[in-house]
Amino acid sequence: MQKQENKKDYQVQFTLSKIVNLMFSTTYDPKTGKGDVIANVSIINKHDLNRVLEIFKTAMMSGLTVSPFIKILHEGESIGDLTIKEGKIGLATMCSITIDGILLKRGILVNPKFGGLVQIEEGSPVRFTDVLTYASTSIDPLEALMSQEITSVTQMISTGSGKILANLREVPIAARYDIDHVLSDIMDAGLSGILEVGEPNRKILDVPIERDHLGIVVIGGTNPMAIVREHGIPIETNAMSTIVDITEMSDIKDINL
């Protein structure tokens, strides 16, 4: 067991290299509504299921995530490398890097930059207050930020102000009009996570952008998990853990609690 783990750990894998592989594996087409998306998988205790689904529903209906789609995994069921243990439930939800996969498959060279916290004031995103770049960390930025207990997603839902998880990618200015089309297709398909699209060569949410690029900020798919943590309910989140066929997922509004 220990030996096997050593093998896997032989070289440090930065988050970015994991992301680009998952982006390549994304086949979801917002026009047909079919294909594979990137999923975050959260593990909770079975007896917390109803409370957690209630929180997820509120977060997803408030647009505090990429999509309302969810797959519930019961004891013994598997997803990716993960098998759900006794007494546990797995919740697969869409990861915001799916948006990068969709852009890539439309031929747009998208560069995922970082995960961070965005301060929202009276419903409007103001600035990034914390940042971890994908190219220089081997642990997932949003998992790291979530565990620092500096999010205030619950407060954001109730008051309109707070700090939520979000991430930034840069796209070249040449792809500007294509981006508008793809993003509008994404929204037509019921995905809701686009928080802000920047102007070319302009800062976005107080963060500078590379020359001849523009920034796109997407809401982190892990905000519902941050709320669950903020409520003191145990949840273990594996962000960007695997791909899943979207037809295996259901809209959370169709799930009866």
Added chain:
Amino acid sequence: MQKQENKKDYQVQFTLSKIVNLMFSTTYDPKTGKGDVIANVSIINKHDLNRVLEIFKTAMMSGLTVSPFIKILHEGESIGDLTIKEGKIGLATMCSITIDGILLKRGILVNPKFGGLVQIEEGSPVRFTDVLTYASTSIDPLEALMSQEITSVTQMISTGSGKILANLREVPIAARYDIDHVLSDIMDAGLSGILEVGEPNRKILDVPIERDHLGIVVIGGTNPMAIVREHGIPIETNAMSTIVDITEMSDIKDINL
């Protein structure tokens, strides 16, 4: 309250910029044993004090930290911006970035690169398995890693194998002989955290180094806190939080439990 916080958060501060300011403030001279060092401040519950000190003592005597020096802060006492609340105890210990401050004050251009996890096998450091660079994260890498529950410092003490917190800095090859002198002064002063000094232009613990530089790996000052967490005792660590006069600290072996 909220407004004040907003002001502080106005721009993202990367860990590296915090580090270089603290390095400049380091006045500790290993030859005289006097001056200010950089401190991590941990907050624990008062009733856990004896258990925590016992763990700290074991960790420090095993060399799993930068120094055996500690300052205990009681209710109402302050350090830096922090005041200890009722029912709590503060523990100020030496941060490994103190080593970088000492090197800088000897005129060596030291470049703190990242915090990470080092796999130890049968007492020998083998490789970095996880890494977060200071230049690209606004939360402290060792705090982030500690909260991911992927350390196994307790196991390392009992079996000689496990994953501990450590960090890497690069120094220019021209300073090679000076480094030897400074590091030997540091060890003479009773600081114990130097885990590995690399060869110029060679990888260190499986991590590449910039050309004409060599790498120095120092044990994270936060390993004792990781053990406390691994034991399930609540502890909140503020890494690199302030500077403290070393004469206000005591050697943990002189503290009676």
